[in-house]
Amino acid sequence: MTINENTVNSAVNKMSAWLSGTHIEHTSLGHTVTHTSERHLDTYEHLFFEGDKSSHVYLVVSGVIGMYKLLGDGRRQISTFSYPGDIIGLDTIDTHVNSGEALIKSVVRCIPVNAIDKLIRTEPGFGKALLLLTATELAETRELMLSLGRKSATEKLATFLLSIARRSANNGQDGDSISVPMKRSEIADFLGLTIETVSRCFTKLKVSRVIYLKCNSKVEILDMDKLESIACG
Amino acid sequence: MTINENTVNSAVNKMSAWLSGTHIEHTSLGHTVTHTSERHLDTYEHLFFEGDKSSHVYLVVSGVIGMYKLLGDGRRQISTFSYPGDIIGLDTIDTHVNSGEALIKSVVRCIPVNAIDKLIRTEPGFGKALLLLTATELAETRELMLSLGRKSATEKLATFLLSIARRSANNGQDGDSISVPMKRSEIADFLGLTIETVSRCFTKLKVSRVIYLKCNSKVEILDMDKLESIACG
């Protein structure tokens, strides 16, 4: 078996199918899958908190979930934003190591962990697909570390906007006109900056005609080459 | 199956046994396992570079391997240090996303990826153990992001020393007298700082009697409570 990007995409698709039940109906696991349920979250509502026992894995159906950790004095680091199709809880062994909060109204499908265990034992390829997804998430997280540890504020923001643009393009949407559903404070906590610095960097990119802001949550990328060269230093 | 820290430790042990062959001898996979080989690395020798096709997964036998990424202008971010017992390549799908370099003379066992695939298909529990390891590594990486993004220089160094101390204690060694096998420049590239700042923070911890330096690679922790309170902000 050759493993490449297509394999991963296929794993993502199959995974979504498995977890939302379309795959499973035809198997002996139909019973288990009827136990999955949807959960609707309002803006700022939490899916779970750091330290909670982990009972489920979640498939994001719509909206955006932010995963974060806090320091004692309130400093926050958002480790990832989870979009529709993403799976939440792959970093979880026994208890949640992050808190998960809906940034906007969101819907998730809840899969009990014992259902996951059962799928691993009984569905050929499921465990492998889960492993590929987790490996991909690990690789992405380490890419982020490069941003956090070694890039300047503007480089961080450019990198962030590019990652959203690429995600958009991968989903068949326009990669040049992107939607940024999170607030400045959430971007700041993701990039290890303050809201003021994020705002100033947006202004800098605006003034240099690299981006155009239709509104605070709609960014048009005017000069993709320049954005990429800023992002890579 | 309840998943907790013991499960993970057991997974690590079993994984090491599987990959070094002691488990496998008794199975039909003895043939495959004879294809694993050891590789000896000198200080600064690379195991692989970012972008290389990934042919193997590696089990660290001795020494320390640093995994890192570079920006175009030479800025470096080390994403993890791999110690004996650790597995390298869990973040890898098709090509390596990091470069792997030996920080000191090291030995690794090389397991071809197709052998991994075979083990997943034939050894019950192997895929699950691999998934647990990858999930643990993801959780640890996200913990690091909190350090990188939100902690001060001294807090970062304290956190780093603590993590080494905990690893030592877990291996049955003295957690108060730890070995720091990496240079200042490697610590700096791991914590997102400069060597000068790392040096100054060492001095600060020394002067405030939290640690004592026998030599540059041997740190004695004099006040564990204080070190922990510094690390958590």
Place this chain on the structure above:
DNA sequence: CGTTCTCTTGAGATCCCTCAACACCTGTGG
């Protein structure tokens, strides 16, 4: 006993943070 590499320390520069004021938007109630 030089040479080289690493680490430490100091002085000044820089980037980002802090604090503060204000602009903008939205919803609410008079």
Place this chain on the structure above:
DNA sequence: CCACAGGTGTTGAGGGATCTCAAGAGAACG
């Protein structure tokens, strides 16, 4: 319709943590 309040984003001024540049101290090695 306007006044007002609360949330969010922008901009400015000043300060501080870390970086840069530079010099020198230690350690390792032939």
